[in-house]
Amino acid sequence: MIHEPAACAGRMLAIRDTVELLSGKWKIQIIGTLVFENSMKFMELKRNIPGIGAKMLSKELQELEINQLITRTVCDTKPITVEYKITPYGLTLEPIIAELATWGANHRKHLFSNSN
Amino acid sequence: MIHEPAACAGRMLAIRDTVELLSGKWKIQIIGTLVFENSMKFMELKRNIPGIGAKMLSKELQELEINQLITRTVCDTKPITVEYKITPYGLTLEPIIAELATWGANHRKHLFSNSN
DNA sequence: GAAACTAGTTTCCTTGAAGAAACTCATTAT
DNA sequence: ATAATGAGTTTCTTCAAGGAAACTAGTTTC
Numbered sequence: 001m002i003h004e005p006a007a008c009a010g011r012m013l014a015i016r017d018t019v020e021l022l023s024g025k026w027k028i029q030i031i032g033t034l035v036f037e038n039s040m041k042f043m044e045l046k047r048n049i050p051g052i053g054a055k056m057l058s059k060e061l062q063e064l065e066i067n068q069l070i071t072r073t074v075c076d077t078k079p080i081t082v083e084y085k086i087t088p089y090g091l092t093l094e095p096i097i098a099e100l101a102t103w104g105a106n107h108r109k110h111l112f113s114n115s116n
Numbered sequence: 117m118i119h120e121p122a123a124c125a126g127r128m129l130a131i132r133d134t135v136e137l138l139s140g141k142w143k144i145q146i147i148g149t150l151v152f153e154n155s156m157k158f159m160e161l162k163r164n165i166p167g168i169g170a171k172m173l174s175k176e177l178q179e180l181e182i183n184q185l186i187t188r189t190v191c192d193t194k195p196i197t198v199e200y201k202i203t204p205y206g207l208t209l210e211p212i213i214a215e216l217a218t219w220g221a222n223h224r225k226h227l228f229s230n231s232n
Numbered sequence: 233g234a235a236a237c238t239a240g241t242t243t244c245c246t247t248g249a250a251g252a253a254a255c256t257c258a259t260t261a262t
Numbered sequence: 263a264t265a266a267t268g269a270g271t272t273t274c275t276t277c278a279a280g281g282a283a284a285c286t287a288g289t290t291t292c
Contacts, residue, residue, distance in 0.1 A: 008152060011152070011221075012145060012149070012165075014216070014218075014219075014220030014221040014223075014224070015144060015148050015213065015216045015217050015220055016145065016220070017220040017223055017224070018216045018220035018223065019144055028135055029128060029131065029132065032127070032128060032131050033128070036124060036127070068230075089226065092222070093219065095215050095219075096215045096216060097131065099211050099212045099215050100134045100135065100212060101130045101131050102130075103130075103209065103211075103212060104130030104132070104133040104134035105126075105127075105130040106208070107130075107133055107137070108130070
């Protein structure tokens with residue numbers, strides 16, 4: 001923990017990079033699911049993430065793949081299925097996901113204890 | 117780490133709660149700055165966060181205050197200044213901010229080692 | 233009295249993110 | 263034949279997030 005202005009600016013840059021990579025309404029949820037389940041088919045993901053449409057799911061998955069956080073594998077099944085899997089690199093996001101989850105869970109308690 | 121579907125759904129809910137609380141282009145940066153600097157005036161924040169406009173800064177600060185992550189204190193100076201300060205509760209976001217920062221920093225190295 | 237400073241607010245405008253619905257295409261079950 | 267399934271793509275539309283610029287208001291310095 002350094003307080004030099006330069007180090008601070010670099011830190012803010014890093015934060016912005018991460019946030020931008022995970023931007024979009026569904027990316028964190030997709031990653032969160034895949035970190036947890038390791039691998040899922042397109043339709044399984046769609047069913048698992050309530051409210052998401054095919055277009056959005058497809059788009060977000062493409063962007064995650066471009067950033068090497070997940071892999072896309074076409075499976076030779078009838079009918080064809082596509083398996084999405086988290087990469088080892090994608091798994092390095094797990095601490096972030098975990099912190100978001102524990103903070104959110106705690107926040108519920110905080111709200112409850114505050115609203116008498 | 118449980119894999120029951122109910123626990124998984126709850127976990128996803130918690131993640132969404134946190135993400136929503138920090139939604140908006142500037143909130144994480146504001147929190148990041150205030151976690152680091154502890155307290156700042158309106159204009160200091162504006163100068164510290166490149167690109168943000170007065171309207172957005174004001175709006176995001178209001179929302180953060182509503183969620184008790186920061187406090188707003190009018191100082192009796194000439195001209196008046198307003199001090200924004202992170203609350204103890206806001207400080208509990210520090211692990212998230214820290215993870216975002218270290219992941220982003222690491223991502224830079226990853227990109228570098230991957231290109232050529 | 234003009235200009236400058238802090239801390240905003242107001243108005244007006246643009247653009248991109250997101251959604252809904254229909255469509256493709258290959259295969260297979262009825 | 264027709265419906266269903268998986269994995270998308272395409273089109274069309276809308277709404278809200280965000281930005282720019284001007285404005286308020288109180289005080290103070292030039």
